[in-house]
Amino acid sequence: MSMTTIHPTAIIDPTADVHDSVEIGPYCVVGPDVRIGAGTILHNHVIVQANTAIGEDNEIYPFSVIGSDPQDRKFKGEEATCIIGDRNKIREHVTIHRGTANGGGVTRLGSDNLIMVAAHIAHDCSLGSDICIANQVMLAGHVRVEDGANIGGGAGVHHFATVGSCAFVGGLARITKDVPPFTIVEGNPAEVRAINVIAMSRRGYDASHIEAMKVAFRRLFRDNGASMSEKIVELRRTYASVPAVMRLCDALSATAIGVHGRARENARTDDKRSAGTHDSNE
Secondary structure (H helix, E strand, O other): OOOOOEOOOOEEOOOOEEOOOOEEOOOOEEOOOEEEOOOOEEOOOOEEOOOEEEOOOOEEOOOOEEEEOOOOOOOOOOOOEEEEOOOOEEOOOOEEEOOOHHHOOEEEEOOOOEEOOOOEEOOOOEEOOOOEEOOOOEEOOOOEEOOOOEEOOOOEEOOOOEEOOOOEEOOOOEEOOOEOOOEEEEOOOOEEEEEOHHHHHHOOOOHHHHHHHHHHHHHHHOOOOOOHHHHHHHHHHHOOOOHHHHHHHHHHHHHHOOEOOEHHHHHOOOOOHHHOOOOOOO
């Protein structure tokens, strides 16, 4: 480690593996079994507690706490990790906790994400890439956020919920069920309002496929008459060549067979699944 890039007030555990090009500012703490990749910057007062792998070219701002113990009453100090990809910007006061044995043992954040001030990513969450999480968003344990999603400030996402690819969640929304991919969800209770045309356009979806998604939205969420399952069967037949429509149908089908509108609830192993409760405070 080069002393020219690590401030003398920083505390680095001897078991940490820190690339020579990493910059670590004043009063940072890097704990045991932490690995930090090339080009990553830790501004002042950042804590990386333990058992965490941080990739290359990340920038972590003051008072963020990465890889700390989960806020889960079932956690008994078992081996658990936090894995962060490349080129993420993690702003001030963000907290990202390690996983638990009950949830697979890993909390994961992909690459090229912007995590804004005071957002919380709880134990066993799995976030993809190109995601924007705004100020003070609260992700409870076991939440999945797929590539290209955007969550507005102050939103709260229930444990085991999924926010689909290219979805937009409005600020202050209370998300208790899965958010379908490519949709805009807002309000309290949160409801699907439209297709996220802007996100689809930015990610290069063909205009004809975006139009097909608009039709699918109207049939699924606005038309009366047929049941949701019947509408999905019709859309699969009509738009079999449109991957986005198929992905939307897959997500809705998975949600329908989940518990309390959350497909990932089916992966739960604890005895509280049927009651929809959780030992975590998140």
